[in-house]
Structure formats: C-alpha cells, structure tokens
Amino acid sequence: MAETTETLEDRLSRIHRALGDEHLEAVDAVLDDLEPAEIALLLESLPPAARIRLWQRVPGEVDGEVLLHVHDEVRSTLLDDMDHEEIVAAATGMDTADLAEIFEDLPQQVAEDMLRSMDALQRERLEETLSFEEDSAGRLMRTDTIAVRSDVSLETVCRFLRWKESIPDNTHLLMVVDRDGLFQGTLPMARLISHPPEMAVADLMDHEVDSIRVDMKSRDVATLFQTHDLVSAPVVDEAGLLLGRIVIDDIVDVIREDSEQALMNMAGLDEEEDLFAPVLPSAKRRAVWLGINLITAFLAAWVIGRFEDALDQIVALAVLMPIVASMGGIAGSQTLTLAIRGLALGQISSTNSAWLLRKEVGIAILNGVLWALVVAVLALLWFKSIAIGTIIGAALVINMLAAGIAGIVIPLLLKRAGIDPALSGSVILTTVTDVVGFMSFLGLATYFLL
Amino acid sequence: MAETTETLEDRLSRIHRALGDEHLEAVDAVLDDLEPAEIALLLESLPPAARIRLWQRVPGEVDGEVLLHVHDEVRSTLLDDMDHEEIVAAATGMDTADLAEIFEDLPQQVAEDMLRSMDALQRERLEETLSFEEDSAGRLMRTDTIAVRSDVSLETVCRFLRWKESIPDNTHLLMVVDRDGLFQGTLPMARLISHPPEMAVADLMDHEVDSIRVDMKSRDVATLFQTHDLVSAPVVDEAGLLLGRIVIDDIVDVIREDSEQALMNMAGLDEEEDLFAPVLPSAKRRAVWLGINLITAFLAAWVIGRFEDALDQIVALAVLMPIVASMGGIAGSQTLTLAIRGLALGQISSTNSAWLLRKEVGIAILNGVLWALVVAVLALLWFKSIAIGTIIGAALVINMLAAGIAGIVIPLLLKRAGIDPALSGSVILTTVTDVVGFMSFLGLATYFLL
The missing domain is CATH 1.25.60.10 (MgtE N-terminal domain-like)
Known part of the structure; x- marks a missing residue:
C-alpha cells in the first residue's frame, strides 16, 4: 500500500x-x-x-x-x-x-x-x-474506446474483451454502436458482469446517453461533465459516428485552467505564466500592463489638473481626494468580481442583468450613504469644515454609485464585444472610479467653496 | 441519444x-x-x-x-x-x-x-x-464500496456481483480486503472480465494503490487525484481498515470551489455568495470590507497630510501624486496574484522564496526605471520642471521596488500566520504602495524643493 x-x-x-x-x-x-x-x-x-x-x-x-x-x-x-x-x-x-x-x-x-x-x-x-479547434472536444478526445455492437449477447462481449490484449483500467463504460459505427448508447461494465450472459446488449444498454459533438467547446464539455456527474462520455461527429471518448481526468485540467484564468487575467497575467520565469521576459510582459495602467493614471492626473485653483486654495482637498477614488475602486472591484464569476458560470444574461444592476445600485446607495456619513464626520473633525465634510460625503455617494453601475455594465459590454471581462475589466473600472471620484469631489469643491 | x-x-x-x-x-x-x-x-x-x-x-x-x-x-x-x-x-x-x-x-x-x-x-x-472535519476526506467519502476478499477466485467475485441487487454504474474498481476488512488493493472491473474465472483475486489485483487516510484534507485529496489521474480511490482509517471510497465527481467540486475562492477572496467576497442575494444582506457584508479599506485610505490621507506645506506651495504635486501610488498598486497586485496562485498550488516554500524575491526585485527595478523615465519626461513636459520630473521618477522606482517586495513577503507572512493571503493580501499591499508612494514622492519634494 x-x-x-x-x-x-x-x-x-x-x-x-x-x-x-x-x-x-x-x-x-x-x-x-x-x-x-x-x-x-x-x-x-x-x-x-x-x-x-x-x-x-x-x-x-x-x-x-x-x-x-x-x-x-x-x-x-x-x-x-x-x-x-x-x-x-x-x-x-x-x-x-x-x-x-x-x-x-x-x-x-x-x-x-x-x-x-x-x-x-x-x-x-x-x-x-x-x-x-483548440479548446474543442476533438482535442480532449481519446481514441482508446471499446465499442461493441448492440445485437450481440453479453457472452460475446465478454469473449471479445478476453480476446483483446488489454483494456484501459479506467474503462467503466463500453460504447455501443450499430453496424455502421453510429453511436447507439453505453453499457456499464458493472452491468455486464451482474447479468446473465445470454442477454442481448440492446436489452441492457443505456439508450439515453449524453454524447458530445466533436466541435463542442471544452468549457461546455466541462459544464456537461459537472452537471451530469459524468466520468466518461462518447464523442461523435455530426452524423453520429462514434469517434472516441472524453475521460474526466482531462476535464479536471480544463476546469482548473478555466478558474485560474480569471484570477490571473484580472491582474493582467497569463495563466500559463511560469512563476520562475527569468527576470527579463517577465519584466517585458508586465511592462505592457503597467503601460496601459499608466494611461489611466495620467487621465486621472489630468482630471485633477483641471482643478488646480481649488487645490491651490484649499490643501485639504489634496489630502482627502484619494479617499474618494479608493473607496470607489474597492466597491467597484467587488461588483466586477461577482459579475466576472457570474459570466464565467453563464449565470448572467440579458434576462437578469437589469435586476442585477438594480441590486448593485441599491447596495451602492446604502453603503455609499453609510460610509459617506463616516467619512464626512472624520473630515469635519480633521479640517473643522462642515462644507468639506458635506462635499466629500456627496462625492463618495456619487462615486460608489458610479462604481456599482460600472461594475455591472463594463463586463457585460466587454463580453458582448467578445473581450475577456477579467482581463480588461479592472483597468476600465479603475479609470471610471478615479475620474468620477476626483471630478465629483474637486468639482463640487470648486463650485461651492471658491 | x-x-x-x-x-x-x-x-x-x-x-x-x-x-x-x-x-x-x-x-x-x-x-x-x-x-x-x-x-x-x-x-x-x-x-x-x-x-x-x-x-x-x-x-x-x-x-x-x-x-x-x-x-x-x-x-x-x-x-x-x-x-x-x-x-x-x-x-x-x-x-x-x-x-x-x-x-x-x-x-x-x-x-x-x-x-x-x-x-x-x-x-x-x-x-x-x-x-x-469539514474539508476532510471523511466528508467526501461514499460508503457504496464493493469489497471482495483477496483469497477468492474471479468466478466467486462474479457470482457475488450477480447476487448483489445493484452495482453503482460508476464502479470501475473493486476494493480488495483481507478477512479483517483491512484494505489490500484494488481490482479493476475491466480486468475481472478479461481474465480466466479460476484465477485468484490476489494474483490479479493491484497491490500498490494510493489509499487516502480519512483525515486527509480535501485539498490534498484533490491534488492526489489530479497528479495520479485517479477516478476513484479507497479511504482507510489509521489502522488501514477500508471505510469507503472517494469518486472524482466530488473532487471536481472541491477543485472548482478552491479556485473560485482565491478569485472571490481577493475582492473580499465569499465564494458561497449568492449573485442574486437581496440588497440589504449584500450591502451589510460588503460594508465590512469597505470599512477595512477606509482605514487604509485614511492612513494614506494622513501621510499626505504630513506634507501640507509642499502641497500648498506646489500644486503639481497634488496632480501627480496619484500616479506614483497607482503604478505601485498595479505592479504589486501582479506580484501578489502570482504568489497567491503559487501558494495555492503549493509551489512556493522556504527553499525557493528567496529566489522569487530576487526575481521580483529585478523586475521591479527594470520596470521601475523604464516607467520612471516615461513618467519623468511627461511630468517635465507638463509642468516644465526638471526637478519635479526627477522626483516623480525616483519616487516611482522606490514605490515599485516596495510593491515587488511586498507582493512576495506579505502573502508568505500571512500564510505562515495561518491567514488566507488571498483575503487580506490586497488590502495590506495597497496600504504599503499608497503609503510608500505618497511618502516617497511628497517627501522627496519637501526635501529638495522647499
């Protein structure tokens, strides 16, 4: 052992x-x-x-x-x-x-x-x-299938299996085909043993079996395996001809890679990335992501630059403004992550996205008001100014609302455009929460305080 | 079909x-x-x-x-x-x-x-x-195992199987035990059929089989299934007594939940969270995470507040300071995500963490210098000040270095303390990159420009 x-x-x-x-x-x-x-x-x-x-x-x-x-x-x-x-x-x-x-x-x-x-x-x-195609059932398929005809007896099947030199150990299903090789159903090995040898395969086999079209996407194959608790499944072509089988150990890899992908992509990394890659190629790859983010950082800086007068006159604005942007970013990334998981599981569609948006708006208002009050009081105590407290509170509500909406709308739009929402969602979201955050806070301050 | x-x-x-x-x-x-x-x-x-x-x-x-x-x-x-x-x-x-x-x-x-x-x-x-324990092999185990004795013949086994009313369809392995119920090995169904009935189980069974201790952690069970390409495996107690079996369809759920967890936890969400939960309980749960982040945002604001003089005199500092913090945050989150995946896969340990740290420092220096040059030139063009360009460049290098180091050290320390690095890693990392970013930029400016 x-x-x-x-x-x-x-x-x-x-x-x-x-x-x-x-x-x-x-x-x-x-x-x-x-x-x-x-x-x-x-x-x-x-x-x-x-x-x-x-x-x-x-x-x-x-x-x-x-x-x-x-x-x-x-x-x-x-x-x-x-x-x-x-x-x-x-x-x-x-x-x-x-x-x-x-x-x-x-x-x-x-x-x-x-x-x-x-x-x-x-x-x-x-x-x-x-x-x-890569990521299709055809690539996952093994051809070590054991196929038997439906019109023979169990005894004939057993004789055939004994005659074969080796049977893959993880074979627990025999594929049943007709004389043209068209897939008919499956016969579990266990059943073969526990029934009288004179019985015909046709009388014992499962006819209602999920077969997988060779051009099905790997991700859909994985969902089918998970929802139907499959261990192996037949693969057929468009005419129904048995081509091979897919076994669950290959599906496990698909599932793992799929979930790793969302995690890595959200940080602008590739799921195939080598943890111990040398410095130079790693630095090169990450530079691209940093460059993209630099554009959004400069955009935010440009927005701040529009309000130089306000910043010049009231230094408290410079001190407090990152709070508004940061809280929006955090709230938005929560919504975005939920949406990305929901999209990956296929749980978000046009039928329920409106409900989801209303939910996130509701959450944004509740949490926006709650934390706006906290921030307003703290800002008031710090800078002894009711006006600044009120303005930062209002800006926080506006930015969290924008974050909640953007967290749902951005991934949906990206998905519709055929772009992976995990990869580009967070950059775009941060741009929105930075720009709205700085603009609302500094804009309100300019309007009411100058 | x-x-x-x-x-x-x-x-x-x-x-x-x-x-x-x-x-x-x-x-x-x-x-x-x-x-x-x-x-x-x-x-x-x-x-x-x-x-x-x-x-x-x-x-x-x-x-x-x-x-x-x-x-x-x-x-x-x-x-x-x-x-x-x-x-x-x-x-x-x-x-x-x-x-x-x-x-x-x-x-x-x-x-x-x-x-x-x-x-x-x-x-x-x-x-x-x-x-x-929850998340142990004992919870994943099914008790529908079919066990046979090693000293009987294949024919006896077949008779026994025929006598049993039903065999689970996904049974492809028979468990072999001795007369005390101690686990001995396994016999694939396929082999049972393809060999002569007078053979003894002991001569055909696999003796070298991975058995799973009932107290093994689910995550380790999942790794074993993946690395050994298992479809089902026997579960034994500490004395080696056969208790049941674990089948791969339950393992698939463990793998999926495990990978979902890292993604959700990084945004302060629970992987069991309902996408369509009502507004009030959702808002309540997320409020905690926002509250924690607010503390770090105020910490950053406090750091900025230490440099009011500089901000008061040079408004360009307020405009540019978010760039330093933001680039550090992005670089750090890339390192952190890689480290979190590495830790989840068990690929990072005390033996290779020093190498990893050196790698991330190398990447930080390369990308730090590259983007510092870009930012310095842009800042110079914008504010017509070589001093400001030089200072933001230097601050960027410092902050990206801090981000690279923190991205490796924080998850390792959290792991050692028994805290999930995915859950709290990003908050702590952002705190580091915000504080170091604002402090280095505004600090250098105060020292050299005032």
Missing part, C-alpha cells in the same frame, strides 16, 4: 538539498516515487538552474508525460534543454491526443522529423486531431 | 418567458429535461422572486439533489421556502455523505426531527460522517 503523506513542500526541500549537495542518487530516489504529474509540479516549483538540473535526471521514458503536465511556458524552457533525439524519443509512444497538445510547441525541425518518422495511420490521426 | 446543445443562457430566457407568462407547463417542460445540477445552476441564475417560483415547480423527488448542488447561501434561500415536511422528504433517501453536507444548514427543529425518524444504523452513519 503506497503511503502518500509527503507534501509537495517536503519534497521540494528534499530535492533542493539533494541538488545542492550534488547528491544525485537522492534526487533519483525522489523521482522514482513520483507520478509524472508530480514531477511536473516539482519542476514548476524550481528556479531555472535547479529546474534544468532536475529535468536532466528525469528518466527519458516519462519525459513525454511530464511535458504534458507542465504549463506552456515551463514546457518551452524544458524543450529548450532537450536535443532533437530526446524530444523525438519523448514524443514517440505518446497518445495522439497528448501529442497534439504539445505538438505546436515543438521546434519546427523536430515536428517535421517526427511527422516523417510516423507511419501513415499515426500521421493521419495526428493531423485529424490537430484539425479540430 | 440526448441532445445537449441548449446553453444555460437559452434556458434562462425560456424559463424567464415562461415564468413571466405564468405558462407553468412550459416551465415544467424545461425542468423535465434537466439534471438536478442544471436546475441548481438555473435557480442560482434567477433573482429571488423568480427563483422561488421556479423552486416551487421543481419536483419533490429531485429537491434533495438540487439542494446539494447550489452554493450555501442560495441553499438557505431555498430551505426558507420549504415547509418542515418538504425538507424531511427531500432529505430522506439521500446518501449519508450528501446529507451530511447540507445537515448543518437545516433548521434546528427539522434536523432533530430527521435524526429521530432515522433508524439506528442511518443515525450512526450520519453522526460518524459529521464527526469528520
């Missing part, structure tokens, strides 16, 4: 120590106990130099599987370290679906050589898989 | 129209086609009044399953609408693990009545499940 109590953190320290001491047997001992996906996690957790040293100790026969499990960016750092022959060896023997996943990351020359070294059937399969 | 082309959005519009027209047969027609998890998604996508009207049309026999699939907060709105008998009826017949999940949300009186109406075995099972 395998013990699984060692955490990734413990393993990391063990590997670090072993790599530091050049104690390569100890490194190999750690690697020996690990699944390829665990080696992948470990590699991703190491700075570049240590990562390459560990990678060189990873046995060639698991190279392919490890490459499959790392994020895109880490994969290219590993591929960079492999020579032509090692890459070809790693890719040989990979399942077509797996190979397709990394194929486009391979160096041009390696890819060409590999295509040449394949037999016609393999090449055709790979090209077919690559012809499906 | 079931067609699955209708999206959640299409369904929402259909339901909305049908509810609006009081066309209840149309509502029922939509519900008829749906799995409980899909009904749950639909209910979560409706404003309160429409939600309750739809809930009243959901057939009683799926009530329990639907309750299981909605977020905690939505569940309580649904439970509020049910009377005592309906709740008891929904809970009756639920699997123990499922019942345990909603049991603590039930009204006190209902819970007591239900315990009383159970037989001794059911009650004992429920109490045992509830005795396991």
